[in-house]
Amino acid sequence: MRNYRNRRVRRAGRNDGSFWLSFSDLMSSLLLIIILILFYIMYQYFEMYEINMAEIARQQYDLDEANASLESERTRLSEAEQQMLAQQIRLNAAEDELADAQAVLAQQQEDLEAAQALLAQSEEEISQQQTQLSSLSDQLSAQQATLDSQQAQIEQLVGVRTQIISALSGALRTANISATVDPTSGAIALESDVLFATGEYSLTEEGRAWIDDFLPVYLDVLLSDEYRDYVAEIIIEGHTDSVGSYLSNLELSQQRAAAVAAYVLGDNYSVITDEQRQTLRQLVTANGRSYSDLVLDENGNEDRDASRRVVFKFRLTDEEMIAQLQQILEQGGASSEATVSFEAVDATPEPAADATPAPDGGSDAADPAVTENTGTGE
DSSP states (O other), rough: OOOHHHHHHHHHHHHHHHHHHHHHHHHHHHHHHHHHHHHHHHHHHHHHHHHHHHHHHHHHHHHHEEEEEEEEHHHHHHHHHHHHHHHHHHHHHHHHHHHHHHHHHHHHHHHHHOOOOOOHHHHHHHHHHHHHHHHHHHHHHHHHHHHHHHHHHHHHHHHHHHHHHHHHHHHHHHHHHOOBOOTTTEEEEEEEHBBBTTTOOOHHHHHHHHHHHHHHHHHHHHHHHTTTGEEEEEEEEOOOSSSOOOOHHHHHHHHHHHHHHHHHHHOOSSSSSSHHHHOOOOEEEEEOTTTTOOOOTTTTTBOOHHSSSEEEEEEEETHHOOOOHHHHHHOOOOOOOGGGOOOOOOOOOSSSOOOOOOSOOOOGGOOOOOOOOOOOOO
């Protein structure tokens, strides 16, 4: 029994060994399978890893490309925003300029309207002025006619003076009287040395004789029917040289002029007719000029002999009015051809000596015969 049991135990032991051997082989196979599965899984894992890594790399590349493109877009967007901002600034500036231009345009429109209103007013004023101008033109034509008439009177008066001067020159030349007639004024200078002794103011016999020869010829021209109505005044002027004081020479020149006037206007002066004497008394004035109008030689120096003189002058009727008319004509734009130069004797005697009216009458004995003060011009 025991043997049986031992055999069974041995048999069981042998069976247990085979079992474990088979189990061990089974487990080894299973482990190999598991290892193979693990290798396969790992292979698949690494393959998927590589694929995934490649995909990740591709996606990373795409992402980098996208980021670069995005950055580029951002840059362009930033530039676009800057350009837009600059354009906005320019637009704002343009809007401001437009607003200013509109304001200027509005102001110019107002100015234009004001100018148009002013133009309309000016046109109306011009129309009125044209009407006034037409009226003034008519008045001017009438005034021109008046001026032409006045100019004709001036020319006539000038012609009369020229005729008188020519007639005086011819008459004196015909009478063999040595006297020079001023071609402009008609004044005739008589040398004092012939009429008066040195230092005196009473006429000498030679002086009286010279005047007796000269005066009838002079009056025959001035008081002729042709010229009498034109003669307004006959002036006798005494002049001295510059030797001595002005006042003493003023007195001397006045006394000499008065002496000549007293001689020719005296009642006993028979060289001229009573009618001539009466007419002469109405026309003659006597004046002394001292040495205020000296005669100069060609070098500009005083000619004392020529400065000592008695001058006969005449003034024509209305010369003051004619002189004023001449001035009006010149200021009014009269042509130079119509302008007449007047160098005639002044209407009133030049201010020098106290004007002494010619004596109303008297004999030669009334002539003062007093020796002049020492130191005066001869």
